[in-house]
Amino acid sequence: xxxxxxxxxxxxxxxxxxxxxxxxxxxxxxxxxxxxxxxxxxxxxxxxxxxxxxxxxxxxxxxxxxxxxxxxxxxxxxxxxxxxxxxxxxxxxxxxxxxxxxxxxxxxxxxxxxxxxxxxxxxxxxxxxxxxxxxxxxxxxxxxxxxxxxxxxxxxxxxxxxxxxxxxxxxxxxxxxxxxxxxxxxxxxxxxxxxxxxxxxxxxxxxxxxxxxxxxxxxxxxxxxxxxxxxxxxxxxxxxxxxxxxxxxxxxxxxxxxxxxxxxxxxxxxxxxxxxxxxxxxxxxxxxxxxxxxxxxxxxxxxxxxxxxxxxxxxxxxxxxxxxxxxxxxxxxxxxxxxxxxxxxxxxxxxxxxxxxxxxxxxxxxxxxxxxxxxxxxxxxxxxxxxxxxxxxxxxxxxxxxxxxxxxxxxxxxxxxxxxxxxx
Amino acid sequence: xxxxxxxxxxxxxxxxxxxxxxxxxxxxxxxxxxxxxxxxxxxxxxxxxxxxxxxxxxxxxxxxxxxxxxxxxxxxxxxxxxxxxxx
Numbered sequence: 001x002x003x004x005x006x007x008x009x010x011x012x013x014x015x016x017x018x019x020x021x022x023x024x025x026x027x028x029x030x031x032x033x034x035x036x037x038x039x040x041x042x043x044x045x046x047x048x049x050x051x052x053x054x055x056x057x058x059x060x061x062x063x064x065x066x067x068x069x070x071x072x073x074x075x076x077x078x079x080x081x082x083x084x085x086x087x088x089x090x091x092x093x094x095x096x097x098x099x100x101x102x103x104x105x106x107x108x109x110x111x112x113x114x115x116x117x118x119x120x121x122x123x124x125x126x127x128x129x130x131x132x133x134x135x136x137x138x139x140x141x142x143x144x145x146x147x148x149x150x151x152x153x154x155x156x157x158x159x160x161x162x163x164x165x166x167x168x169x170x171x172x173x174x175x176x177x178x179x180x181x182x183x184x185x186x187x188x189x190x191x192x193x194x195x196x197x198x199x200x201x202x203x204x205x206x207x208x209x210x211x212x213x214x215x216x217x218x219x220x221x222x223x224x225x226x227x228x229x230x231x232x233x234x235x236x237x238x239x240x241x242x243x244x245x246x247x248x249x250x251x252x253x254x255x256x257x258x259x260x261x262x263x264x265x266x267x268x269x270x271x272x273x274x275x276x277x278x279x280x281x282x283x284x285x286x287x288x289x290x291x292x293x294x295x296x297x298x299x300x301x302x303x304x305x306x307x308x309x310x311x312x313x314x315x316x317x318x319x320x321x322x323x324x325x326x327x328x329x330x331x332x333x334x335x336x337x338x339x340x341x342x343x344x345x346x347x348x349x350x351x352x353x354x355x356x357x358x359x360x361x362x363x364x365x366x367x368x369x370x371x372x373x374x375x376x377x378x379x380x381x382x383x384x385x386x387x388x389x390x391x392x393x394x395x396x397x398x399x400x401x402x403x404x405x406x407x408x409x410x411x412x413x414x415x416x417x418x419x420x421x422x423x424x
Numbered sequence: 425x426x427x428x429x430x431x432x433x434x435x436x437x438x439x440x441x442x443x444x445x446x447x448x449x450x451x452x453x454x455x456x457x458x459x460x461x462x463x464x465x466x467x468x469x470x471x472x473x474x475x476x477x478x479x480x481x482x483x484x485x486x487x488x489x490x491x492x493x494x495x496x497x498x499x500x501x502x503x504x505x506x507x508x509x510x511x
Contacts (some may be wrong), residue, residue, distance in 0.1 A: 074442040074463055136478055139440070140471035 014183040015260035015417060017253050018097025018246030019357045020089035022198065024060030024239050024344040028092065032354075033361045036340045037390055039372030043222040043237055043345055048202045056216040058225040059202050060239030060345030072158070078141045079154055080119030081200035081240070085350070086151040087158065089244035090194050094159065097246035098258055099192060101159040110163035110190045111156045112181050113244075114174025114197030115148035116348035116404070117206055122146055124205035155194060155244075163190045168197075171404025172311070173269070175242070175352030176412045180267035182247040191252040196357075197349035198242030210238055213405050215315050223373060226346075228312035228339050229319045229385055231376045236314035239341075242350020243357040260417035261360040265397070266298025269410040272403075283317065286409050287325035291399065294411035295329075302330045305413070306395035307368045307386075309355045311403045312339035314346070316378060322401065323381035332382040335399075336391065339371045352402035356412060359398040363416035366394040428480065428502050430455055433495050436475045441468035455496040466490050469498075476502055482509050 021028060024042025025035035035042070042060045051057040062085070067076050070088035079087075090111075094101065101109055123146040129137040144150055149167040156165045164185055168177045175197040182193035201210065210216055217235035219225040226237040253260050270293075272286035295302065308330075311322055326337060340358050341351060362369055368391040377385055396416045403409050434449045443449055447463050454462075459469060473489040476482070482505050492498040 072444050074444045074447070077440065077442045078467075136474060140467050140474060141441075144467065 011183070011187050013250035014186050014247055014264040015250050015253050016245050016262055016264065016360055017248050017258045017260045018093040018095070018099060019261065019360065020092030020096065020244040021354065021357055022062055022065065022085040022089045023241040023243070023347070023354055024062055027062065027065060029096065029357060029361060032358070033365070035343060036358060036369045037367070039343070039370065041222065041343045041372065042239070043225065043343070045222070046202060049204055054204070054207055055218045056207060056211060056238070057220060058217065058222050058237050060237060060347070061202060062241045075154060078145065079150060080122035080145050082115065082117065082119060082198045083145070083151045083154050085198040085200055085241055086113060086155060086244060089196065089198060089242065090155045090159070093194065093244045093246045097248070099246055099256070101161055104192060106160050106162045108163055108189065108191045109159070109161035110185050110193045111152045111161050111165045112168065112178045112185065112193055112195045113152045113155070114168045114170065114178040114349035114353065115151060116169065116171050116174060116199050117201035117209070118148045119146040119150055120201040120206035120209070121203040124203050127205070151198065159194070161194065164188070170408040170410070171406060172346060172348055172351050173402040173404035173408035173410040174349045175354070175356065176267065176400060176402045176410040177269055178353065179245065179247065179264060179356060179412055180269065180410070183264045183267060186247070186249045191249050193247045194244055195247050196242060196244040196353035199348035199350045200240040201348065202238065202240050207238065215313070217314065226314050226342055227374055228310070228314040228342065229323065229378055229381045229383070230374045231378045233314050233316050233319060233378060237345035239345030239347040239351070241344070241347055241354070243353040245353065245357060259419045261419045262363050262417040263415045264412065265415045266294045266300065266413040267411070268293035268297055269408070272407040272409050283321040284325035284328065287322060287401065287403065288328045290409050290411045291325060291329045291401070294399070294413050298413045300397065300413065302334065305330070305335055305397050305399050306393065307362065307398045308335050308337045309359050309398060309400040310337050310339045311401045312341055313403065318403070319378060320380050323383045327382050333384040335384065336368050336386050336393070337383045338369055338386040340369050342371055342373050352400065352410070355400050355402070356414060359400050359414050363395055363398055363414065364419050367392050368395055428499065428506055430495055430499055433472070433498060436472055437464065437468070440471040440475055455499070456494050458493050459495070472498070480506060482506060
């Protein structure tokens with residue numbers, strides 16, 4: 001046993017048996033996947049508040065989400081929108097996996113989510129109460145609704161999952177890190193982990209916090225606001241939503257007679273505190289190292305990877321660094337690269353989780369989805385970017401990349417399973 | 425000052441802590457059903473106390489309302505506090 005509590009030696013196989021999606025591309029994995037294949041964008045001018053006086057006005061909002069129809073009524077005033085999303089996605093994922101937590105050992109089930117903003121909108125309202133009316137107007141639920149672990153706690157309580165629960169706050173890389181942690185838990189006595197991430201910070205307080213990164217696009221045309229790897233890249237657009245996944249030991253899935261979407265084959269993470277281009281041109285080194293370590297973890301060679309789901313920052317220097325890292329490992333144009341997140345915007349803790357769900361749907365369908373909306377690749381990005389339409393190439397292995405503000409850098413490899421019916 | 429009633433407790437619980445589909449706040453047993461059985465925990469009772477304090481201009485010492493077990497007990501407690509204040 002190492003200091004991390006993880007036994008050395010070969011691991012058990014970790015498979016994904018259920019997907020729950022709440023995204024600007026639609027509610028439900030099937031609707032999301034239809035939008036991805038059709039290149040149907042969920043970006044538009046912000047409607048959740050009047051964005052006129054803010055420099056960034058385009059976002060990916062979840063269409064038609066009504067909490068009262070999706071989650072228990074008592075939890076609506078007690079939790080933030082990011083938790084509403086996760087509760088709905090968790091229920092959908094469990095249903096998709098035909099997993100009934102009441103029939104499984106409660107201490108062998110866990111919840112591990114990623115959160116980047118916490119309950120921002122809830123917190124904003126309570127701060128308004130504080131400053132406009134006084135401290136006695138701050139609601140008691142502020143104490144549990146705002147913080148990063150709120151979602152994990154509420155999902156754990158709702159489904160009676162009492163194993164080693166946790167939350168990971170690694171900005172936009174967190175969705176992959178949560179899945180990496182879920183896989184570890186399967187080796188230490190857990191059999192089923194609800195994992196993934198959601199975020200919902202499309203409120204003035206949340207947007208202003210994001211503006212401080214200087215990476216949000218100020219473009220007013222939704223079709224031009226988020227163009228990663230493109231010559232016209234001008235930053236990124238924020239999105240809300242995310243995905244929850246049922247991660248399960250292969251033995252547990254087999255016992256339950258459930259066919260998985262796919263398998264978590266390898267994972268690695270690193271940290272790169274530097275920002276912007278470096279004079280020595282090594283901006284891509286950490287990401288390249290993380291990719292290599294994920295491949296080693298999966299005992300795979302670069303040639304085994306059929307598609308890369310890029311982090312796709314939309315910021316030219318970051319795009320270039322990612323393209324160089326991919327090129328260094330796979331060779332120029334050595335692997336198809338795609339970024340369906342141009343349809344959703346960058347969804348913070350929810351983004352990488354959704355990318356993994358999209359990758360699993362792509363492997364299930366045998367299709368590499370395209371990156372919609374790009375016109376002209378940026379100079380220096382020597383990658384085989386999948387543009388214009390999906391490629392029906394029967395991919396079996398996908399690499400998902402994610403980078404979070406401040407230096408979080410993660411990679412996850414997923415392999416195809418034998419599931420044939422995305423969530424009905 | 426209007427009389428404080430069970431309807432006020434129902435109204436404030438609905439607004440502050442929400443209500444589940446399976447919970448019947450309008451049932452005949454509401455007044456004598458323990459808060460826990462109605463799905464309300466200590467945080468819900470804290471929020472109930474906060475809102476009553478603000479709306480009715482009374483001071484409810486921390487924990488006082490949380491020690492009541494049912495809406496009926498809470499009603500009696502709040503009425504007693506109101507009577508003290510307006511005496």
